[in-house]
Amino acid sequence: MEQDTDKKSLDFIRTIITEDITSNKNEGRVATRFPPEPNGYLHIGHAKSICLNFGVAEEFGGSCNLRFDDTNPTKEDTEFVESIMEDVKWLGFNWDGLYYASDYFQNLYEFAVQLIKNGKAYVDSLSSEEIRQYRGTLSEPGKESPFSNRSVEENLELFEKMKNGEFEEGAYVLRAKVDMASGNLNMRDPIMYRILKQHHHRTGDTWNIYPMYDFAHGQSDSIEKITHSLCTLEFEDHRPLYNWFVEQLGIYAPRQIEFARLNLTYTVLSKRKLMQLVRDNHVSGWDDPRMPTISGLRRRGYTAAAIRNFCEKIGVTKHDSVTEVALLEHSLRDDLNKTALRVMGVLNPLKIVITNYPEDSSEELDAINNPEDESAGKRKVPFSKELYIERDDFMEDPPKKFYRLSPGREVRFRYAYFITCNEVIKDEEGNVIELHCTYDPETKGGNSPDGRKVKATIHWVSAKHALKREVKLYDRLFTEPDPEHNKEGKDFIELLNPESLKVLDNCYLEPSLAEAKPGENYQFERIGYFTVDSMSYKNGEQVFNRTVTLRDAWAKVKGR
RNA sequence: UGGGCCGUCGUCUAAUGGUAGGACCCUGGCCUUUGACGCCAGUUGUAGAGGUUCGAAUCCUCUCGGCCCAGCCA
Numbered sequence: 001m002e003q004d005t006d007k008k009s010l011d012f013i014r015t016i017i018t019e020d021i022t023s024n025k026n027e028g029r030v031a032t033r034f035p036p037e038p039n040g041y042l043h044i045g046h047a048k049s050i051c052l053n054f055g056v057a058e059e060f061g062g063s064c065n066l067r068f069d070d071t072n073p074t075k076e077d078t079e080f081v082e083s084i085m086e087d088v089k090w091l092g093f094n095w096d097g098l099y100y101a102s103d104y105f106q107n108l109y110e111f112a113v114q115l116i117k118n119g120k121a122y123v124d125s126l127s128s129e130e131i132r133q134y135r136g137t138l139s140e141p142g143k144e145s146p147f148s149n150r151s152v153e154e155n156l157e158l159f160e161k162m163k164n165g166e167f168e169e170g171a172y173v174l175r176a177k178v179d180m181a182s183g184n185l186n187m188r189d190p191i192m193y194r195i196l197k198q199h200h201h202r203t204g205d206t207w208n209i210y211p212m213y214d215f216a217h218g219q220s221d222s223i224e225k226i227t228h229s230l231c232t233l234e235f236e237d238h239r240p241l242y243n244w245f246v247e248q249l250g251i252y253a254p255r256q257i258e259f260a261r262l263n264l265t266y267t268v269l270s271k272r273k274l275m276q277l278v279r280d281n282h283v284s285g286w287d288d289p290r291m292p293t294i295s296g297l298r299r300r301g302y303t304a305a306a307i308r309n310f311c312e313k314i315g316v317t318k319h320d321s322v323t324e325v326a327l328l329e330h331s332l333r334d335d336l337n338k339t340a341l342r343v344m345g346v347l348n349p350l351k352i353v354i355t356n357y358p359e360d361s362s363e364e365l366d367a368i369n370n371p372e373d374e375s376a377g378k379r380k381v382p383f384s385k386e387l388y389i390e391r392d393d394f395m396e397d398p399p400k401k402f403y404r405l406s407p408g409r410e411v412r413f414r415y416a417y418f419i420t421c422n423e424v425i426k427d428e429e430g431n432v433i434e435l436h437c438t439y440d441p442e443t444k445g446g447n448s449p450d451g452r453k454v455k456a457t458i459h460w461v462s463a464k465h466a467l468k469r470e471v472k473l474y475d476r477l478f479t480e481p482d483p484e485h486n487k488e489g490k491d492f493i494e495l496l497n498p499e500s501l502k503v504l505d506n507c508y509l510e511p512s513l514a515e516a517k518p519g520e521n522y523q524f525e526r527i528g529y530f531t532v533d534s535m536s537y538k539n540g541e542q543v544f545n546r547t548v549t550l551r552d553a554w555a556k557v558k559g560r
Numbered sequence: 561u562g563g564g565c566c567g568u569c570g571u572c573u574a575a576u577g578g579u580a581g582g583a584c585c586c587u588g589g590c591c592u593u594u595g596a597c598g599c600c601a602g603u604u605g606u607a608g609a610g611g612u613u614c615g616a617a618u619c620c621u622c623u624c625g626g627c628c629c630a631g632c633c634a
Binding site for chain 1: 561562563564565566567570571572573574575576583584585592593594595596597626627628629630631632633634
């Protein structure tokens with residue numbers, strides 16, 4: 001037994017926060033925020049950030065805001081803010097404050113005026129092309145704009161007119177006066193405001209100018225008195241600029257700490273690429289069960305607990321990494337194994353006739369709902385003369401390692417009887433279409449009074465009691481682990497897995513599933529975990545999504 | 561070759577000057593009314609070279625490799 005309870009190691013961010021609390025920085029206060037732009041749906045990468053920000057707040061007795069960074073009205077939409085709020089809540093987190101960067105547009109405007117008055121910002125008349133040229137390159141310094149020395153009065157007047165909509169988009173821009181020779185391109189007089197005569201999802205047509213993210217983000221954090229601004233690595237270069245703004249403005253200074261974003265094998269996690277998959281109909285939508293979005297994973301049958309546990313397992317560091325999906329799937333199975341109710345369902349049916357079972361008769365057998373959770377109780381499963389089993393559970397001429405049903409062999413039908421295969425019925429083409437078997441009435445429930453053993457236990461459903469349903473099997477969306485950087489240099493769209501979705505329309509499920517609903521997880525024994533699709537119903541009946549397969553040792557043996 | 565950041569098993573991560581540990585994956589085996597779960601065992605790692613030190617993944621130097629930045633995107 002581990003005696004020391006304080007042995008568990010903290011990630012580098014929690015270590016810093018612990019030190020800050022110890023030194024009484026911010027009077028020991030901890031405040032974080034999750035700051036998405038509402039221009040797409042949240043994905044598993046965002047879940048990492050959500051778990052970090054909300055998790056840290058919880059652990060240190062702090063607060064965590066949800067703030068929408070909605071500074072670009074051309075890309076943002078209320079559809080996305082709604083889905084984001086739903087996803088955060090579904091993951092199990094409650095924000096303290098709900099804010100929008102657009103709440104601060106007036107403050108930001110005043111900050112800009114303040115910088116102009118202090119000679120730290122100017123209105124530039126250069127075109128975007130000229131600005132790009134003046135910026136210099138990675139190895140050569142930029143040069144100052146010919147407009148960078150306008151008088152404060154002129155800058156104020158021009159900026160006022162920009163605000164009032166007196167200029168066309170692109171005509172002017174407000175820039176911070178920092179250092180055109182800086183090695184950090186973000187410091188080469190970054191643009192603070194651009195003219196955008198666009199309708200904003202929250203402020204409507206109030207504004208003709210909108211702040212750039214770089215001029216909004218740091219100050220928004222400052223306004224909210226965020227103590228630890230956690231963001232991803234690519235913003236490391238922006239930190240000096242945020243600090244510069246905060247210092248020039250003389251406002252509260254949050255501390256930004258950057259961590260590596262999540263990458264996952266066999267998928268893409270960039271909003272732009274996910275957007276493309278949706279827009280070009282490579283998937284059915286943001287919530288397509290193959291998508292790595294929170295809504296897609298949810299529809300697929302993932303649980304919030306599984307995602308949270310996954311985020312805990314992957315940790316938080318500063319090095320770029322690519323996590324194997326296997327770890328995500330492990331977290332999923334780990335949760336589902338403990339919670340999912342067991343049922344029997346046959347995906348590829350093979351008919352069985354129990355020749356010595358009475359005609360027109362049936363009986364109900366006891367089945368355990370979840371061997372991992374006794375409180376889940378038991379249910380009844382009907383048994384009768386005609387049944388279905390999985391085609392894969394029968395082989396006419398089995399290899400040595402195959403120990404399921406085959407001619408002359410006896411196996412156990414789970415919770416039912418020992419069954420022996422006597423006769424194989426085929427069609428004209430030689431396909432096996434039916435099996436004639438006998439059952440041993442003495443083995444009811446699955447145990448033999450004489451103590452004889454069988455090597456295999458297989459699942460089954462009673463033909464006349466079964467629910468016939470459509471089942472969708474999902475596989476990885478891409479054929480390569482890193483679709484964005486493949487050796488042939490192909491576009492990621494070319495790497496889409498043509499077999500990522502298989503629809504099975506001839507599946508037979510045990511009748512207890514009649515009441516199954518979306519959001520409930522079931523284990524089809526020996527096959528995998530399934531849930532009811534929340535969107536598609538076939539003829540008013542449920543469609544089942546396969547969430548993830550069970551681990552399958554036989555598949556490995558067979559594959560050799 | 562301007563600036564910033566990063567290199568620990570195949571993958572994700574611990575170890576913060578004192579036995580390189582865990583998880584996933586993989587491989588054996590045990591168990592089993594799910595070829596699941598569980599249990600046991602095993603393979604594999606400090607990018608490299610110097611230096612400091614009784615002792616280096618950790619500190620120093622150099623080398624090599626990787627990622628990010630030249631949007632009026634975030």
